[in-house]
Amino acid sequence: AAGVIQSPRHLIKEKRETATLKCYPIPRHDTVYWYQQGPGQDPQFLISFYEKMQSDKGSIPDRFSAQQFSDYHSELNMSSLELGDSALYFCASSQGPDTQYFGPGTRLTVL
Amino acid sequence: DQQVKQNSPSLSVQEGRISILNCDYTNSMFDYFLWYKKYPAEGPTFLISISSIKDKNEDGRFTVFLNKSAKHLSLHIVPSQPGDSAVYFCAALGTGNQFYFGTGTSLTVIP
Numbered sequence A: 001a002a003g004v005i006q007s008p009r010h011l012i013k014e015k016r017e018t019a020t021l022k023c024y025p026i027p028r029h030d031t032v033y034w035y036q037q038g039p040g041q042d043p044q045f046l047i048s049f050y051e052k053m054q055s056d057k058g059s060i061p062d063r064f065s066a067q068q069f070s071d072y073h074s075e076l077n078m079s080s081l082e083l084g085d086s087a088l089y090f091c092a093s094s095q096g097p098d099t100q101y102f103g104p105g106t107r108l109t110v111l
Numbered sequence B: 001d002q003q004v005k006q007n008s009p010s011l012s013v014q015e016g017r018i019s020i021l022n023c024d025y026t027n028s029m030f031d032y033f034l035w036y037k038k039y040p041a042e043g044p045t046f047l048i049s050i051s052s053i054k055d056k057n058e059d060g061r062f063t064v065f066l067n068k069s070a071k072h073l074s075l076h077i078v079p080s081q082p083g084d085s086a087v088y089f090c091a092a093l094g095t096g097n098q099f100y101f102g103t104g105t106s107l108t109v110i111p
Helices: none
Strands: A005-007 A010-013 A019-024 A031-037 A044-050 A053-057 A064-068 A074-078 A087-094 A106-110 B010-014 B019-025 B032-038 B045-051 B056-059 B062-067 B072-077 B086-093 B099-101 B105-110
Touching (some): A005 A087, A010 A019, A019 A106, A044 A064, A074 A087, B032 B062
Parallel strands (some): B010 B105
Antiparallel strands (some): A005 A019, A019 A074, A044 A053, B019 B072, B062 B072, B086 B105
């Protein structure tokens, strides 16, 4: 069965650069969630989208923005990167308020 | 291919009784496992973890059991409380600090 796809799997950036992470949900899933997991920390909910509209917002910094496109894929844009942004970024998808299926994550390293 | 599986999408338990949530994995290289709890519209909350060198870890009402030979772990909640009603995810740590999540089990504790 198709799973959640995230790209890239690994990304290395320097401070003050910009990064874009992509998430392709499971087909027919209409909800996408983004999480950030720092080293040794629990995942932190960032933001979610339902039917291409922002549905919930967590601890997402102002330097980050995200959107869900007409094909339901989502992109997380991160600007003015800081060392503390180095983390594993998970995307999950669901069909409405149902079980979330997590992607493999994108590991972002900011140097 | 799903490397961490939670074959029961839902579970209902009477308040005060034991809840047992199960998780199976396929990769024998996984050496660290976690359980997360998630309420609707919130990010996952870390519950309890276990290293592969142990077969049991207990924290209050929560106990996780690991059977490496069977590639199986379970979370026991006793006594179950209505506030425990949530979706529970197990996750396994693979190489490169990549967490593989199960698909979740929705627990309902009936008062």
